[in-house]
Amino acid sequence: MLFNSFVFLGLLTVTFLLYYLPVLQKYQIQVLILSSLVFYGYEKPALVLLLLASVSINILASYFVTYGDERYRKLSAVLGVVLNLSILVFFKYSPLLARTFDLTSGSLGDFLLHIPLPIGISFFTFQGVSLVVDVYTEKYCKNTDVVPASFVEHSKRVLFFKGFFPQLISGPIVKAHDFLPQIRTKRFGEIGWESAFKSLVTGYFLKMVVADNLKDYTFLIEYPFFQFHATLNLLIMMFGYSCQIFADFAGYSLIAIGLAKLFGYDFKDNFDFPYISRSFREFWKRWHISLSSFLMEYLYIPLGGNRKGRIRTYVNLMVVMMLGGLWHGAAWSYAVWGGFHGLALALERMLDRGRPESKGVAVKALKTLMVFSFVTLAWLLFKLPEFGHVIAYLKSIAGNVRLEANNTLISFILLYSSPVILYHLLYLRKRRGASPLIQRMEYALYGMMLFLIIVNSGTPGDFIYFQF
């Protein structure tokens, strides 16, 4: 079910009314669980069984880690993580592994190649891993604080944590230590209406007006269309895709954050104006924060982080980024994409060692432009999962200089990308201290966004991150 569909709007309204109905106050979690299962299974009800299986693993593993025999604590945690990841590998990576190890022929190959990818599996699997690891390490809170002694109560809370519909299919990846302590009875009067409104309006605007309109031009990046476009078109399309992927995913995350607020839950920001970053390190602190912080907390630091020498740090960065890349999709191009970013992070770390940060405006602007250009170039690997097509695209950029540029395509891409640029510029302005005029006129900005959602939304498209 899409956040921008009318069916969802209906489900949301019914859920909201039931949730705050005083007579059902005791059953708030049950209402949200039921609604989430409808949301998830709406198009493919069988998926609910997979979700329940995944949740069951986490219920059992986290319960045994907390209340089981001390001797089997570690075993329970390891088993929980391994089973979580096995489900992910089976459903997401079987076709890739079959192709890589040439297992495509025969009935086994046929079976492996046709395993369907359940929507949201990458997200809820990572949430499950965070639960098991958090209760095992007790790094953030005592495990008995988040795992109640009652097995039934625990099961309900875990099902709610993994299944809560705003974050179920495309994140943000909510960590157990952030979410579980928030579970309690919520009251209508406690809703943060203004922040929910701002998140929802900005999110829907970025998705429906920016991303959904840009997608009708950036599809031309796909093979074989791009080959026949002029260099200028190809460069502008890459720029447009960079803005589209941001608007699409940041939009989705803001909608999720706004929806969760309506039910009294706070998710952390998932995007923090990433295109103003002056370094790759900064970019990954601002882009898909819930994933990068997950990789940092549950992979990079356990691998040794930067505590085991320079070379090991660079290796760790590469490994984490390549695995992070593969998390996005079952194609080696995603690993290459991650590898590119890993390499950039490692090189940056190497070159910046002991060097003071430049304070010149021009140098800062140049750095921002360089990071943005690199990130934009790397998005090609997202759009064109076949590596040969990426090379062909770059060749077309170099070779199609003489072809005529398409003015319509260029103007519409620039027009629909401009809100993303403005969004970042406004943030920079606010960071320097918002002018009283901007503060006073904030409502007009939201009114304008609402107006454009009503009259200028593009044809609805799937969220890009659904495929991950």
Add this chain to the structure above:
Amino acid sequence: MIRKALITAALLLVSYSAYIAFLAPASWAGSQHEWQDNLIKAENFIYSERDSFEHVILGSSLSCRLSMRDLPEMYNLSFAGHSVLDGIEVILRSGKKVRNVYIETNYPEKPEDAKFVQSLFSALYYPRKYLHALRDDKRPLSIIGTKLSKSLTSRVTDRIQLMTARSGDSDPKPMGFTRQLTDIRSQTYSQTPDDSLLAQSLRNLRERINLLEERGTKVVFFELPVNQRLIYLASPSLTRSRYLEWFPATRYRHIPLPDSLDYVTTDGIHMNREDASRYTKYFKEQVFGQPQR
């Protein structure tokens, strides 16, 4: 803040609606791409104040290329990327009376898109009938973008183009494009289509045409010329003969292909602007019997 933002949005909507209703020039319309063109054509047909249409053309993106300036008496309800079945469905569900429909025969196997038609007639679409500001051709950013592309960017891109192109070597057309695509298409056009699937598609079409005929609509078929190399390959040849079996010439009129088939296409199947205009004149002559000037 929320209340003020909602009031602002409402005021903007009311002002924009009033502007469209009373002040906007006729040229205040725009389309971003083919998909939007489809919606605009469908909306203009469905919400037209006319109860009946004399001549309506139904087809795919091939028919979208027809020069409608030369056919002011006709309405082109051809949808790019869609089947003629979608056009028929729009006519049937709109309740408009159509005296003559002209059905393109090039791609009968294209399936109908039920979602597209359902969305046009859903209750959520209904306010567009009265509130023009909600219609696809009135989207403000589409209109601004269309105007932008016509003025500002042509200057900017031409300059950048000049800077990047090697002097004296400028070539505005992607020369290999048409040839490469025609080569690819000739492979698919050379394959004999699945006869049972073709029969199923034509059976569907006949059922819909029967419904049109019950409402008094007369049906005429026409085939648009594609690249000469493709016209008589296995797939179009079989399609042509099957059409004549399902819709015999004794009962239906089939506008023949023009004698001269040297039509220039941009990608093997879609005529370029000049030749689309040339074919339109031929088509008009066939329909109305007017001599070509």
